[in-house]
Amino acid sequence: MVSKRDYYEVLDVSRGATDSEIKKSFRSLARKYHPDKNPDDANAENKFKELQEAYAILSSPEERSKYDTYGHNRPGGSPFGPGGFQGVNINIDDLFGGGFESIFGQIFGNSRSSRRNRGEDLLVRHIVPFQAIMEGHDDELEIEALNSCIKCNGSGSADSGGTKACPSCNGRGRVQRIERVGPFAQQVVSDCATCSGNGVIVTNPCKYCEGEGRSYQTKKIKFSVPSGISNGNRIKITGQGEPPRGNKGDNGNLYIEIEIEEHPWFERDDSDILMALPLNYIDLLLGTTIEIPHIDGKNLKIKIPPVSKPGDTITISGRGLPNIRSSRGRGSVTVLLKLDMPSKISKSLKKKIEILRDEISNDSLTLEENIIKEARKRRGK
Numbered sequence: 001m002v003s004k005r006d007y008y009e010v011l012d013v014s015r016g017a018t019d020s021e022i023k024k025s026f027r028s029l030a031r032k033y034h035p036d037k038n039p040d041d042a043n044a045e046n047k048f049k050e051l052q053e054a055y056a057i058l059s060s061p062e063e064r065s066k067y068d069t070y071g072h073n074r075p076g077g078s079p080f081g082p083g084g085f086q087g088v089n090i091n092i093d094d095l096f097g098g099g100f101e102s103i104f105g106q107i108f109g110n111s112r113s114s115r116r117n118r119g120e121d122l123l124v125r126h127i128v129p130f131q132a133i134m135e136g137h138d139d140e141l142e143i144e145a146l147n148s149c150i151k152c153n154g155s156g157s158a159d160s161g162g163t164k165a166c167p168s169c170n171g172r173g174r175v176q177r178i179e180r181v182g183p184f185a186q187q188v189v190s191d192c193a194t195c196s197g198n199g200v201i202v203t204n205p206c207k208y209c210e211g212e213g214r215s216y217q218t219k220k221i222k223f224s225v226p227s228g229i230s231n232g233n234r235i236k237i238t239g240q241g242e243p244p245r246g247n248k249g250d251n252g253n254l255y256i257e258i259e260i261e262e263h264p265w266f267e268r269d270d271s272d273i274l275m276a277l278p279l280n281y282i283d284l285l286l287g288t289t290i291e292i293p294h295i296d297g298k299n300l301k302i303k304i305p306p307v308s309k310p311g312d313t314i315t316i317s318g319r320g321l322p323n324i325r326s327s328r329g330r331g332s333v334t335v336l337l338k339l340d341m342p343s344k345i346s347k348s349l350k351k352k353i354e355i356l357r358d359e360i361s362n363d364s365l366t367l368e369e370n371i372i373k374e375a376r377k378r379r380g381k
Helices: 019-033 044-058 061-070 092-097 100-108 131-135 281-286 347-360 367-378
Strands: 122-128 137-148 163-165 174-181 184-191 200-202 214-225 234-237 254-260 267-269 272-279 288-292 300-304 313-316 333-339
Touching: 019 044, 044 061, 122 137, 131 137, 214 234, 214 254, 272 288, 272 300, 281 333, 300 313, 300 333
Parallel strands: 122 254, 272 333
Antiparallel strands: 137 214, 163 200, 174 184, 234 254, 267 272, 288 300, 313 333
16 A cells, blocks of 8 residues: 655645745646646546645645644544545646635635625716816715614624524535536536525624615715816725625725816816817907916917917817826817907998908909919818
8 A cells, every 4th residue: 555645745845834835836836736737647636636635635734734743644534524525626727826815715614715805896976176287186076875784783783693604505605516517517506505605604683784784874075186187087995885795895895987177178188188269350459468267267368460360279288188198298278260350340440341342452453363372272282
């Protein structure tokens, strides 16, 4: 009869190895000897089971202590029962992603078997003033959402003894079953239907939350809106989402989707600002300087050159919005000139304009020549 090899020797670690060293060595060796990677090696499966057995013992503090004291000849015989260790269903993805941890924890029913749930994430939409894009903005909102019950501290029980381990899953919250698909069998792990994955049964439910462990409560959330933020951007606030059932695990996250209020006259184009400026004919013809309030706190001075035309644009660099994606400073303000026509004119003004008609018209060109000139300009010729 072949004697078992020392578990430390199997995992190629010293007796004083830390948990992380044992885990790292197991991952490395398990990838090397996994049957899927060694289809032509008849001994690969046995080597892989030997590694799993060694890791199952040495990764459990209680079982490792017993092994260090008694070796393979522990009182009561093998911890795996009369059938010995049969191996567990571990695929290559488990080895890379860490999914094998909970599988080994279930062998001995230790603390590793308790699955840490995570509560649901929340999404709320929040409107901020246009000014927030320029300066950033400290804000606060009030939401009503599920939170840990304040009466039972999230346990769902009216008293400390009002819960018991679920008999269907032995308190693990997960159950395994074998399903057959044609000639193949596969292991399926799912939430326990009896306890909804909580691992416990509430025998004396809290009246405030009806045993749920969670209840709807109003809470205030403070957060900061960064300058340069755009419509639809989301601010993540970790741990402010819903708590998990049974208060076992981590809260979800809260996402605040930002909507920016319209400005009375500015439109936004990334870090640039666009606006239309209506002017009368005299201002366009002679030129003028206009000052209007600006979102950076300093008046925006716009110089209109003489003989400007409706549709001309004026660009003012460095007075736009902060660029959230780079450190190149602020964008520009682009001003589109528009002709502001009066809705009515008096008879006396009409007479004055008639007198000036010939003086302000372009007599050097015929109407047809002016049409052709404008068409060429429009076509970039």
